[in-house]
Amino acid sequence: xxxxxxRFRLVDGADxxxxxxxxxxxxxxxxxxxxxxxxxxxxxxxxxxxxxxATVRPKHVHxxxxxxxxxxxxxxxxxxxxxxxxxxxxxxNRRYDLVFSNSVLEHVGGHERRLRFAESVHLLxxxxxxxxxxxxxxxxxxxxxxxxxFLPVRIRTTLARRWPLAHTxxxxxxxxxxxxxWTELVDKTQMRHxxxxxxxxxxxxxxxxxxxxxxxxxx
Numbered sequence: 510x511x512x513x514x515x516r517f518r519l520v521d522g523a524d525x526x527x528x529x530x531x532x533x534x535x536x537x538x539x540x541x542x543x544x545x546x547x548x549x550x551x552x553x554x555x556x557x558x559x560x561x562x563a564t565v566r567p568k569h570v571h572x573x574x575x576x577x578x579x580x581x582x583x584x585x586x587x588x589x590x591x592x593x594x595x596x597x598x599x600x601x602n603r604r605y606d607l608v609f610s611n612s613v614l615e616h617v618g619g620h621e622r623r624l625r626f627a628e629s630v631h632l633l634x635x636x637x638x639x640x641x642x643x644x645x646x647x648x649x650x651x652x653x654x655x656x657x658x659f660l661p662v663r664i665r666t667t668l669a670r671r672w673p674l675a676h677t678x679x680x681x682x683x684x685x686x687x688x689x690x691w692t693e694l695v696d697k698t699q700m701r702h703x704x705x706x707x708x709x710x711x712x713x714x715x716x717x718x719x720x721x722x723x724x725x726x727x728x
Contacts, residue, residue, distance in 0.1 A: 548606035553593040554613030627703040644694035
């Protein structure tokens with residue numbers, strides 16, 4: 510089995526261990542928001558494909574990310590190319606039932622932009638579900654590399670180029686450096702700072718915190 514096939518079987522595939530964890534979180538989302546199928550949601554940094562495969566799909570999904578807009582969009586969705594930390598007025602003037610974001614907060618680019626991301630979340634809806642990997646889980650989730658997040662940037666950059674289980678292997682030194690600098694995991698204190706009125710749900714693996722989810726309403 511090739512190393513990338515191994516990653517697919519472990520993390521990326523729908524039937525992988527990682528896929529089962531994502532499915533479990535999707536169940537938590539549906540339990541937390543029982544009316545999800547009737548809701549209008551905005552997904553900051555996500556993809557339409559994720560919702561097309563979802564067991565419970567909202568009535569309307571507005572996806573905003575920095576990727577090119579796909580050629581075909583289902584009737585229940587809309588897609589905008591945009592920065593979640595600096596949304597245009599045509600989006601911020603709208604209101605949604607729920608803001609959703611999965612594994613995006615750690616990629617927006619530092620503390621100030623995380624604050625702006627959180628401001629967007631609070632502006633767009635009263636309810637939100639914002640998930641991000643936990644900084645102190647022993648395995649860095651993007652590269653599946655033990656303790657990589659604690660290493661100096663130079664060593665992380667070298668690993669980003671050579672580590673075989675990387676999600677998207679970097680082809681150049683500059684590309685690897687950008688991947689490293691744009692991946693900054695956060696801890697629970699930071700999450701509470703960005704979402705002070707939210708309930709912070711902790712996803713655990715083998716008893717260890719693996720990811721954090723800011724949920725509002727907090728009840």
